[in-house]
Amino acid sequence: MKDEILVVKNVNNFFGRKQVLKNVSFSLSSGRITGLVGANGAGKTTIMKTILSLTPYAGQIMFEGQPSTFNDHPLLNDIGALIEYPSIYPFMTGMEHLRLFARGKVQSTGIQSLIHMLNMEGYINSAARGYSLGMRQKLGVAMAFVNNPKLVILDEPMNGLDPQSNKELRDLIIDQRNRGVSFLISSHILSELQKLAEDLIIVDQGKVVRQTTMKNLLEANNHFIVLNTSDDKKAQEILIAAGYYLVSGEKVRIKTDANFDIAEILTNLISENIAVHDVKHEDEDLEGSVLELLNTAN
């Protein structure tokens, strides 16, 4: 485990009488991308707002070993964030937004580089009231990066982005990660998150259900072998009789574990004169894993 940049310990949060975060504890490793995953209302945005001191809380938050409280949070100097939807002043241009929140004189080259990486040159000097959802989202992302933060918190950053913009954002995140920036990212688009996140925090009903790495979670997933044979129906019967677990359907889809032996499967079929034309490996994706985990938790 690398150094921890952020530690959240026993954080509780209430909206009126309703408790929305229940003893939330987790840590973020320095220089890694952490995905924050959970259903709507699970508490993802509230966790992010709590770190940013946007909502009062009870508990402990430490950034690089230094404590942070609701009223005293110098840590926010090193954190960039996009929460819920981009905060945009309609009467200002995108460039003016970046200049407004940029600190110090060294920022102008950084601003130009961000604009270039997010391909915003075409509209950055137009009034933001005319921006589309995707343009606003990109501006919000750029604002999160403008002060060279050590930690970037992004809440649903892919919202409203087209595939090209999605890729630009992904490239920016990976580029920044390679420079040592840490990330906490929530997204409903788990396939996108799967391409980025190295660590995962899974939340449900205000609690952290699990903190793990993407590798560990996916390795614990279900794996399948899909066969294309000369007689799929007969092949299914043979394999079931041999004790394999097959997923119901027309295809020969065998659920396996890490210790399976493909040679044994093929021998079973060839000995019964079934020709095997193709063999494919399939892994359950992040979405399947998360759904299974949440179902187990409930």
Next chain:
Amino acid sequence: MWTLYKQEVYKLIKKKSTLWITAILILTEIGAATISHLWPKTLPAQMMFVSDFHSAILVVFFSLAIAASTITMEFQYGTIKTVLAQKYSREYVLISKWLLMLTYTLYLYVMTMVMALFLKLVLVNGQFSLVEKGWKHQFWQDWLAAMGAHFITLWVLISLVLLIATAFKTSSVAISVGIIGYFVLNLTSAALFSVIAKYPWLKWNPLNFLNYDHQIVAEEFSKFTKLTDNQLLLGDIGYIALFLLIGILIFRKRSV
């Protein structure tokens, strides 16, 4: 703190309304001074000059609107999250907005007063002299005192509007309270004074303190307000501090 203040100034400068307000105030003064120049008996220049050629009342309306929007726009646009997700405490965030309003109202007063002086010299210079006897001292001294009292009285309303904007997060409520408060005083002052005459302790209510700018111009007001000029000044400052303090107490625990 300085960074927050600079951010507030930057936002205000980028609003188109900031330019329009200056233009409207200048045009109003030019219009009123021109009318006074053409019909000096109907609209005496000296009377018009005391209110900076009718721009003073517009300064009240514009200041109240800007005060309300400087807070409520952050909630309306969702930008309050970006503003608060900086290293600064919430107290500093709110104080930077007060300082912006202080700067902006000072700008409006100085700008309209300088313009009034310029128009006096150019259009109505022959109608009165700045060094002639005013209602207490020399006319220019009384004019400055009246403007100062007007500024303090406006700030009582501004602090109330800032408090309401912080509490309710909507401009319309905050601006309405400020403007209605301004007019209610003028409409109900007779009733207020008769109640104060009957129950003297009611002279300490904030509405009575909004008479400061009237009393500076017309000394006989003190018979009705039952307060001296200094008591009104100190009371106004006290109410400004109270309203701003309540605003901080609300804002420091607000979830956004």
